[in-house]
Amino acid sequence: MTMPGHGEAHALRDHALRLGDDALVLGQRLSEWCGHAPMLELDLALANIGLDLLGQAQHFLAYAGALEGKGRDADALAFHRDVMDFKNCLLVEQPNGDFAQTIARQFLFSTWHELYLAALAASSDATLAAIAAKGVKETTYHAKLASEWVVRLGDGTDESRARMVDGLDWMWRFVDELFHDDLIDETVTASGAGVDRSSLRAAWDARIDAALAEAGLERPAPRRGILGGRSGRHSEHLGHMLSEMQFLQRAYPGAAW
Amino acid sequence: MTTQPSTRVWDILAGVPDPEIPAISVVDLGIVRSIDAEAVHITPTYTGCPATVAIEGMIRKALDDAGLGDLDIVVDLSPPWTTDWISDEGREKLRAYGIAPPPRGDGRGVLKAEAPVACPQCGSTDVEEISRFGSTPCKALMRCKACAEPFDRFKCH
Numbered sequence: 001m002t003m004p005g006h007g008e009a010h011a012l013r014d015h016a017l018r019l020g021d022d023a024l025v026l027g028q029r030l031s032e033w034c035g036h037a038p039m040l041e042l043d044l045a046l047a048n049i050g051l052d053l054l055g056q057a058q059h060f061l062a063y064a065g066a067l068e069g070k071g072r073d074a075d076a077l078a079f080h081r082d083v084m085d086f087k088n089c090l091l092v093e094q095p096n097g098d099f100a101q102t103i104a105r106q107f108l109f110s111t112w113h114e115l116y117l118a119a120l121a122a123s124s125d126a127t128l129a130a131i132a133a134k135g136v137k138e139t140t141y142h143a144k145l146a147s148e149w150v151v152r153l154g155d156g157t158d159e160s161r162a163r164m165v166d167g168l169d170w171m172w173r174f175v176d177e178l179f180h181d182d183l184i185d186e187t188v189t190a191s192g193a194g195v196d197r198s199s200l201r202a203a204w205d206a207r208i209d210a211a212l213a214e215a216g217l218e219r220p221a222p223r224r225g226i227l228g229g230r231s232g233r234h235s236e237h238l239g240h241m242l243s244e245m246q247f248l249q250r251a252y253p254g255a256a257w
Numbered sequence: 258m259t260t261q262p263s264t265r266v267w268d269i270l271a272g273v274p275d276p277e278i279p280a281i282s283v284v285d286l287g288i289v290r291s292i293d294a295e296a297v298h299i300t301p302t303y304t305g306c307p308a309t310v311a312i313e314g315m316i317r318k319a320l321d322d323a324g325l326g327d328l329d330i331v332v333d334l335s336p337p338w339t340t341d342w343i344s345d346e347g348r349e350k351l352r353a354y355g356i357a358p359p360p361r362g363d364g365r366g367v368l369k370a371e372a373p374v375a376c377p378q379c380g381s382t383d384v385e386e387i388s389r390f391g392s393t394p395c396k397a398l399m400r401c402k403a404c405a406e407p408f409d410r411f412k413c414h
Contacts, residue, residue: 133335
């Protein structure tokens with residue numbers, strides 16, 4: 001599938017695109033909480049996390065556009081691609097559900113994201129390394145907030161605990177994709193620009209298990225992981241999300257203020 | 258000879274306030290990293306901070322107004338901005354404005370061990386965190402248990 005030279009450049013672009021799409025899609029999901037969170041402090045927290053992610057997305061997508069060399073900037077990639085061209089993992093596009101489901105998604109993703117960006121900060125690609133080094137500081141906050149809420153909900157009332165269990169149960173089948181290395185990952189890892197995803201699993205497991213233990217929760221029952229987001233095969237939820245996110249640019253292409 | 262124009266540019270930029278915390282300038286905040294004959298190098302604070310675009314625009318206007326339209330603005334992501342770059346003068350200005358400045362040297366992710374913070378109103382360290390995320394990405398919301406006043410804390414970054 002990948003040809004020497006040619007393949008490497010394409011893999012680097014796709015790599016940047018995936019990282020940008022992860023951040024963009026989750027940032028947009030979190031923005032849906034604006035004005036709806038259970039309390040004001042959480043409204044602020046979720047919006048701020050979303051904002052950090054949108055900032056990271058802008059850097060990754062701008063770089064992907066530059067690598068592509070067809071004149072597409074971050075906005076063009078965000079607003080003028082259809083669902084099959086998005087390369088985010090399936091976890092981030094899952095619907096918010098209730099607050100516990102949102103926290104479950106954030107907990108699983110941000111714990112991975114922090115490990116991934118910390119490793120990517122040592123990338124041989126200077127741009128990716130710079131974005132990651134900056135992003136990891138923010139992501140550390142996200143992971144901490146999410147794990148604290150897993151503990152608070154899991155170790156809270158019967159109701160909050162039941163919802164936390166359901167939330168983790170819903171999201172768990174999308175975890176394996178975070179650690180799955182395909183040809184693109186292998187290509188960018190071989191060149192030193194990427195991160196071996198599978199190498200992060202042990203550290204992730206340890207952190208997840210520690211927080212679950214503190215929350216008095218057990219891991220959801222093992223189930224077959226679902227892959228596909230990285231190659232553009234998405235759940236039905238992403239298309240609906242994009243129809244709202246991209247509405248303005250679809251209705252009025254090129255609109256600006 | 259080469260330091261002369263650069264000093265002038267630093268003076269001009271010292272007059273450009275942060276759009277969200279106008280008590281402090283973009284120089285105090287450590288956003289302006291270096292100035293050479295061709296360009297002013299700036300580095301954004303938080304990746305998603307909405308003020309970044311405004312800051313760049315305000316710097317552009319200040320340079321243009323001073324007849325320095327040829328001077329470019331270059332955004333450098335690396336090394337990443339840290340609260341350690343806020344000047345001593347900037348920290349004093351933050352405190353006087355009612356925002357507890359971040360302690361130094363703590364900005365590298367040691368979040369579990371947040372250094373104690375003093376209330377900018379009464380100086381008490383008997384404080385509690387109300388919300389880790391506040392009115393802007395860079396601030397947390399605190400409350401002083403001694404004087405009962407809420408206040409913002411500039412987060413370590």
